Amino acid sequence: SQQGEEDPQALSIQEGENATMNCSYKTSINNLQWYRQNSGRGLVHLILIRSNEREKHSGRLRVTLDTSKKSSSLLITASRAADTASYFCATEPSGNTGKLIFGQGTTLQVKP
Amino acid sequence: NAGVMQNPRHLVRRRGQEARLRCSPMKGHSHVYWYRQLPEEGLKFMVYLQKENIIDESGMPKERFSAEFPKEGPSILRIQQVVRGDSAAYFCASSPPGRGYGYTFGSGTRLTVV
Numbered sequence: 001s002q003q004g005e006e007d008p009q010a011l012s013i014q015e016g017e018n019a020t021m022n023c024s025y026k027t028s029i030n031n032l033q034w035y036r037q038n039s040g041r042g043l044v045h046l047i048l049i050r051s052n053e054r055e056k057h058s059g060r061l062r063v064t065l066d067t068s069k070k071s072s073s074l075l076i077t078a079s080r081a082a083d084t085a086s087y088f089c090a091t092e093p094s095g096n097t098g099k100l101i102f103g104q105g106t107t108l109q110v111k112p
Numbered sequence: 113n114a115g116v117m118q119n120p121r122h123l124v125r126r127r128g129q130e131a132r133l134r135c136s137p138m139k140g141h142s143h144v145y146w147y148r149q150l151p152e153e154g155l156k157f158m159v160y161l162q163k164e165n166i167i168d169e170s171g172m173p174k175e176r177f178s179a180e181f182p183k184e185g186p187s188i189l190r191i192q193q194v195v196r197g198d199s200a201a202y203f204c205a206s207s208p209p210g211r212g213y214g215y216t217f218g219s220g221t222r223l224t225v226v
Contacts, residue, residue, distance in 0.1 A: 031212050042203055045214035088154055092212070099145060099168055100215060102155040
């Protein structure tokens with residue numbers, strides 16, 4: 001079964017607003033990653049946060065990780081129409097698994 | 113430095129035929145992963161391979177599906193005797209050796225079984 005659960009499932013905002021997506025997971029992890037997928041395309045890696053980190057920034061992206069609650073959030077500030085896509089969190093479970101477990105994704109629509 | 117190359121982009125097969133999907137990882141990446149995505153859904157893990165080794169195939173159906181990553185050449189995901197339920201997008205990703213790296217994904221192969 002998939003480990004990551006994102007909410008909301010869908011989000012619609014106006015250009016310039018901030019978008020926040022949340023992800024919850026079930027088991028202990030080595031790291032958590034966020035990916036973006038434009039319709040009909042492959043996934044693009046956005047950011048990775050390790051289990052001993054609490055917050056990470058990359059451009060307009062801010063990711064937080066709370067391992068006690070087994071949750072993460074992705075904040076996109078000053079959104080643009082080009083940010084319209086599906087966003088997935090993925091966890092690398094603890095141990096020498098190597099594989100990532102993806103959530104169901106949040107579909108973000110940014111209206112111009 | 114080309115990314116992860118998958119081919120074909122689109123594949124149509126009749127029920128009962130074989131589907132063969134190819135994936136060439138990024139240069140320097142020795143880990144390959146295959147995922148399946150149904151419409152409006154997330155990615156479901158199928159198999160994780162390193163050169164000449166299957167590391168984890170816990171997501172692969174026990175019958176009709178197989179994967180390999182030979183010493184030379186691309187990784188191959190093979191589906192024998194396809195059924196309509198196999199219709200999906202199949203994505204390959206690769207990562208460098210070691211731990212804690214993000215994946216680089218290919219553009220996927222969209223398999224349609226008619």
